[in-house]
Amino acid sequence: MSDEFDLDALAESFLEFLEGEWPKEKAIAYERSGQAYDAGLWAATAGLGWPALTAPEANGGLGLGTAAAAYLHAALGAAAAPAPLLGTLLATTIFGAAGAEGGHELLAAIAEGSLRVAVAEPGSAAVETDGKTVSGTVRNLLDAPGAGLFLLRASHAGRPGWLAIDTDAAGVSVARRALADTTRSLGDVTLDNVAIGEGRLIRPADPAALDDLLTRRACVALAADSLGGGEAVLRITIDYMKVREQFGRLIGSFQALKHRVADHHAALVGARELVLNAAALPDDAPDALLAALSTEAHVTALTADIARDCIQLHGGVGFTAEFSPHLYLKRAKLNEALYGTRIAILDRVADMLEAA
Amino acid sequence: MTQTDTLAPAIAERSFDPISKVGDEQAFRQEIRDWLAAVLPADWRQQWQKVREADLKGVMNWWLNERRKVGLATPHWPKEWGGPGLPFSYQIIVYEEFARGDAPELETFTISLFHTPATLFEHGTQDQKDRYLGGITHGTDVWCQGFSEPGAGSDLASLRTSAVRDGDDYVVNGQKIWSSASMHADYCLLLARTDPNGKRKHDGISYFIMDMKSPGVTVRPIRQITGESEFAEVFMDDVRIPAKNLIGAEGNGWNIAQSTLSTERGLLIFSATERIARAFELDGIEAKNTWMRDVGLRREYAGFYAEMQAVRLMVKRLLAELEANPDKASAKLPTFIKLNWGPLLQRYGEFLVRAEGIEAQKWEPAIPGTGHSSRMRFNDFLKSYGWTIAGGSNEIMRNIVSERILNLPRG
8 A cells, every 4th residue: 555655756756747748838728728628638647547546456546545646636736737636536535435335347447547537525515316316406516527427415315425427327417617727627517317327326334424534635635736836836936037137137136026935935845744744644643634624725825825926926927828827826726715715614623723 | 038949839749750761752751741740830930920030040040950850951962961861852752741831941041051062062172061061961050142243133244243362362342232141141152253354254253152250241131122131232341261262263153153053943943833832722722712702813813723733844844854864954944944933923923912902912021931932912922023033034034045945046
């Protein structure tokens, strides 16, 4: 399992591959493509086994944990990569809670890279089902437009559970909602008398515990994505400050500008510690959820703020779509909005601190 | 009866010996906890607040002696110089438990316990070590640091205090400032210029041990914005320092000063951040029925948690680096820690003043030994400037990060 892997080497390989496969120019050009995800990039990552990262070894996966996933998300964030791995990697958590009930063939498909999964947030509304068919609407499902499978919150016989729905099943439709962040996609899913397949209603023994585990892993993933994005946009900005001249001087020599990037850099060093710590805690550590929630709230806001300032530090070109800082700002703002607003998360953190 | 007698707690029921527990971390930890519970009066803060400057030395010496009884006067010192010779991981536990148990901080002895050994262990002569270290491990010698000057703050290397060789002595003239505890000090770690014609301003600086009782030394306490006087100006008027009090070679003072200052980048910062982290926890719990019922303030409080954790984790990484290699810890990490920690403390201090409303506006005398967590809101808020100005202002830190670490061009 995870300790057999050299995580640093793995992290290095993620970054290196994306630097080659998804350079800044590609990221900038992709923005106007209108795609839900980049099929070529997905195929390349699937070829490297990235979607298999958290799938169990029994299903052809690598069986790695939250820490390995965090490094992958940090690399994806650094490249602003349109590869919908957040839901795909989280899906294994839900199947993991399903026990022997099912999901094996789905896990195998995830592991081989042929199935992209859109996962509803734990806080989202559940669709009612009698266990045989389901009808209803799920709004604002991340990465729904490019997915092959939805994992939706369901309510069956008064008990919370999850439904695995093939996106090409009869009665399923997706209305895509354009996002400011073009590196991810969003859709409203409508289910019209959709038949529920064998083993596709997942009834976790402890639904609340599964919600917490999902929240924890998603928060670590989002914080890691933001960390990677923050480090990347700052590096890009510092590089620009070393070549852009005004008044006969490099703008990077102006103290009013360099002090800002020094603060951003120092804050990101702290953010990296938070993400590494939250990602490395075992699932059953008493402070695992607190660390994940507080880290997510802090790091997503931090990177959104750094990316905001990086546009300003670029000056006029920062306002053009030809330069990349705006991609990071938009991705950072979406990360901030996912899995609970900052306000909702801080309320939970406060509850936990009070209970401590 | 001296005032310190009133500080004696209930007679300890047994004797304590944490050092004998080395080898069993949990037992070591527990022994320190039990000892603190037995020896430290629950109301020491109130008692020390009454004593204040009238008998500051008395209370500080009392606590140093209590620590000495259980071998923890100088917990991070090697055996060779009278310390317990604890492995680094146990030194960490000591400071962790001091923070957890709210043991008084030996503020008057900060230089004695940290800066003096950091300097003498490495650069002192045998004679200097024999003569001066014992006064700390076995006595109550207070040391101060004479580095900064009115014209040499962040730009320390431009210091102008002069030391001119005259026979077996150096004759020193000049002025030092921000010298903590110098009004109580027996000795001073002094930087002075022995060669005014050095190629760079860092050249020609020498490092001396100055006896504070020497004729020509005048100390004038500085009243701070907190109302206290923790540091003073030190004036030197033809002060004669014997040449044998030179530390290291003449002109090598700048390099040796780096050893002195490096001590701030380890257990000292760890102790500071752990104490604040403990206070942070208590702040939220104690405000359960006051500002924690205000949804906005409650969220603001929760937002500080991750920032506190980030600094603690950075400090823990620094300690791990120091443990792995005491001589080669990252020089960058302490800079990042300071840039995060100072402003955080200031914002959190301001938050508490705001959250506690009129109560936080009421003035109370400071409490010696409570560092940055006196938990008197306005006092702690004002004291937080110590972290953003002292030890190289954060503006200098930002220059260092941007120019030396991020390689941005000099202005």
